[in-house]
Amino acid sequence: MSVMLLFTAIAHFAYNKGMAMMLPAFIPFKTQIVYLTGIIEIMAAIGLQLEYLRVTTAWLLIIFFILILPANIYAAKTQVDYQKGDLNGNGMTYLWFRIPLQILFIVWTYYFCILA
16 A cells, blocks of 8 residues: 555656646645645555554545545546546546545555554
């Protein structure tokens, strides 16, 4: 999970324009939010590796995964391609992959970091 979080954090900095497009228009400071969530992912990757922070980090990470789901739904509805920074993405079919993946991340985090 930590490795996955580090890779996705890199994307927050490498594809910040496209990731900012994933947020609805009414949300201010989109680019800063993208950078902040990238930093959160880096901190979570570290927290999962520290025994005394693992359970707290895991619970916060589960909340984080739930909170970012609306951005993924919005991005799918508006067909955002975050890597290219345009509106030619996969659309709603993206959610057939993304939602089960986020559920997997939540279950994995709970099972291996909280129950373990």
